Amino acid sequence: MAEDIAIVAFAQTPSYRKYHDSEPSMIMSLVEQIDKEVDIDRYDIDFTIAGSCDYLSGRAFAFIANVDGYGAWPPVYESHVEMDGAWALYEAYVRLQLGDIDTALIVGSGKSSPGKPLEIFPLQTDPYVSAPLGVDPVSAAGLQARALLESGKATERDFAEVVSRSRRDGLSNPYAQVAKDIDADTLLKEPYCASPLRKHDLPPISDGASAMLIARGDKARELCDNPIWIRGIDHRMESHHLGLRDLSDSPSTRIAAKSLGVDPASLDVAELCVRYSPEEIVLRQALQLGDNTRINPSGGPLCGHPVMSTGLTRVVEAARYIRNGDAGRGLAHAASGAALQHNLLCVLEGDS
């Protein structure tokens, strides 16, 4: 029987095109915000775990500086994943299952502005036969988009509709970096960049961070009036080789959803890590999401993509939607790798 674990508090920075101060300073402001909100001393939190990527700033061991942001004196029980903060949340959730500690602080952060993500992220691919070709995430997303078109699962208008809705939703998101009231017809007149993708099908380049405090059952109720319960969290991997995958589908998402017993009819909201507009269509179909589920009310990563916190921010946004009373049950999704290679799902529910 799994332990009941809930999100007690969360915080995020806006997505900045360029945040002109350090990554630890962003983290520090978020942790202080959480500490104040729940009236907890940072050093009374049992476990801390962060997700970040050295290559964004181009410095090996850059993550060590981030410890400044969340504090480590006196010493803390702490760990770090070189993955999106959503995977830090996953490890924290696993750790709290042991039942010997009550609270965990999770941070995801990244500043993409100093480097060139299109040149950096080919290094995520096979170092022998792929990275030297510069196969970048946008190109992989272009291949995924065409797989969708040619399988008949989507049209270019579907991509544009995703962008139009997301960018409109971003207008009411104070953390959004890119937002616009624009219709699909106008978008479809734009030229291609990685055909069949157009520039607006891509996320902006962003700096940003997000953080949250989670706690076990009684502790969660003690710390806040309206805990958001994590009903399950799972993540699954797909083959690294694009040619060994059906790019028009996301079997790893389906495996994770099945293992969590996700019932799409019960989901009021889904915050999906849609970095490229076709990804929403792949995910919607894999998760069998219907009209009852509001998708990406925040506008999603198309409105702000602070790499390494983008996934954790989906959990934050879903939790916010539930806490605001706009939803009872929701799903957050995080992704890593080219063309949705690695997918994480987290099922959230308000206190009923």
Added chain:
Amino acid sequence: MFTYRLELTNSCFGSFFPHLGRGLPLRHEGSTKPSKPFDFFGSECVDLALVVAAFVLAEIDQAWDRPGQDPPYLMVHYEPSSKQGAVTMSEFPISFTLEFPYTRTPGPVIGRFLTGLRDGRILGIRSGDRILCPPMEFDPDTCETLALDFVDVGPSGTVENWTWIAEPTSKHPIQEPFAFALVKLDGADTVMTHAVKASGPEAISTGMRVTAQFREERVGAVTDVYFVPEADAEKQSIEPGEGEVEITTHTISLPYTDTLYPHSARFAQGLLDGKFIGQRTRDGTVSFPGKGYDALARVVLTEADDVELPPVGTVLSYTTIAPIQYKGQTETEPYLTAIIILDGAGQTLTPQDIRNIPTDEFRVGMRLRAVFKPAAERDIDNVDNDWMYPSIGNVVDHWESSGEPDCPLDELPESV
């Protein structure tokens, strides 16, 4: 340095901007006044930083009297909770290229594949009933290690999927618009991601036939080959090379550009002025360089916390470095390097080179004074935002004895 304070009247960025665009509520402080309304409606991006930067730049474009130089970078801080924002301009651009020629050992399978490419052949590997190309060391379904049973495939094949890259990056194998495609080579059962050179996106389609073209100069790398439409293929006669490819080199070169953060900029300006500017932390010691925050007290530090430290300190420890050679290392001879703590500082300087005090006279507890270079010779080229390896630039000419007696060893701080 110009600083603007902005008071935002709406917590929602999206609906705030139309007001800003019409020149409506914007309060500010600064040495020039952003007065010109700026039309950003045509812009895809409504990022606060860019809008405000553009807004302020419209003014500064005229006021800024440094012809031939890039306009100063404007930075924006915005706190949604307090609805307060600030725009600051930094005069210290920094850039760095992270570059290394990685030497990859591809192992027995990819090694053979790369050897094939060098020799004008494309090799797949047998895995049960299938031929995998590019070859893998194991069966992708069962994860069983495969026998080294290679099969020639191609050189022609079929495009199964493609995307047209309108603007190649410097990392792409073809420096003009091209396609990335998934190509199933004749005789293979899996597809390879590779580049196809074609006249334009209309010249490529799923199902079309393409043929491998080998480059004139082949080095045993996946970039030795690319594809063209079958009809465009030239007949090639390739001389095989010698031996197996055991190393494939991939030079990774990534540019990073930034500007010094506000506290780093003040620290850097101090160095140019021959001063050590740090930040006073809540425990009374001075963080040098400052970080813009006090990690122990968990508070943000501002310009008001800046203090100047004397250029005098104590040797806590030292060592002689016999430089190890690596790409980018310019030191060749052994040298003395010392751990020095400036008076009043909370932590030591990064190891300081000591080139003019004989090793046998050097000792822990010694009191040293920094002698600055003449102003014109000071540079801060290696100062960046990174506090983990905080450079104090090339501003100190040398360290000399301060003339004071040594600090007794039992009075040295434990922190080294």
Added chain:
Amino acid sequence: MAERCAVIGIGQTDFKTRLDLSMDGLVRWAALEALEDAGLTFDDIDAVVIGKAPDALEGVIMPELSLCDALGAIGKPIHRVHTAGSVGGSTAVSASTMIESGMYNTVLTVAYEKLSDGNFMWALSGGRSGGAGAGGSFAPWIRNYIRRSGAPDDIGCKVAAKDRRNGAKNPHSHVSQADLTPEVVAESPMIWDPIHFLEVCPSSDGAAAMVMTNAEGAKRSIQKPAWVISHAKRTEFGVFPGRDPVIPVAGMECARALYKKAGITDPRRQIDCAELYVPFSWFEPMWLETHLIAQPGEGWKMVETGATEIGGDFPVNMSGGVICSNPIGATGMLRLLEPVNQVRGTAGDYQVEGAKVALGQAFGGPNNYFAMWIVSSEPDPDFS
């Protein structure tokens, strides 16, 4: 619901410059050996946890994405830990919590480094000139330790000679020397005063792997299980006024938490042997004090009296330790893996006779990251 975790399979490559292997080949070598040791296959694995030091060492970002096929992780969770030099230890600890959480029955964990693809000195210096290397940072602290403890100058040489001699009994060692004496170490060139060349770890390629399972799985195991009795991790700031990087508080608190959970009150007596992350010989006495095995200022006496030799009352780095092999990302995992080797009695020529309880420790960064565990041949060892 806390389950018990047992290690039922271990694997490691030979450590040297592995020009014969790709990264896929390197991690598979260790993983397949660990699976074979456990009598299992990739099909039996529910989740994979990998660890390695900075991505810049190989120029491969988030390598779980490109290694997942090779590790049989398709359709499964695969997680990647990175906590600087302690990462191999942290990775094993994360993997054991996955078992202890009750969420997974059998977990494969792999840590590796393919240092020969790149250059460690280059990465550590951030690609800039003037990089003094890890030794350049640590040498002043070692000098400080010597001054504070009053240790004789030859303690480091004694540790190095012992480790290199132990390493000669370990077929996986990168560098070792069966007849090395402290005198010969002292005659080797001074690299980072007071560190001699022979007191320094090598730069190795290699991988280490473990298969972990719960009590049910351990019952079916063909291999004698090594039970994880406790584990702990602690981090402190790397730089702040008044910090003591020689005997860091994080290292002391990590040990305290570890012993408390295990029920250990007298570590020197109740623990049979230890593998400590000693990249430069002098770290052995420093860690003995930091981890409360020796009294403050007296760690070097354990070296001087031979207590840390195989056959002494508290053997340290029986495998030869980091001084003999340092595939950075895997190094911490080896420190946690070798105690498993000891308590199940499979350490061959470097076996400590009758070892039942063993300590593994990894550290990273500027002595500010610690990961430790205690394993035992018994699920509930009696420490009375």
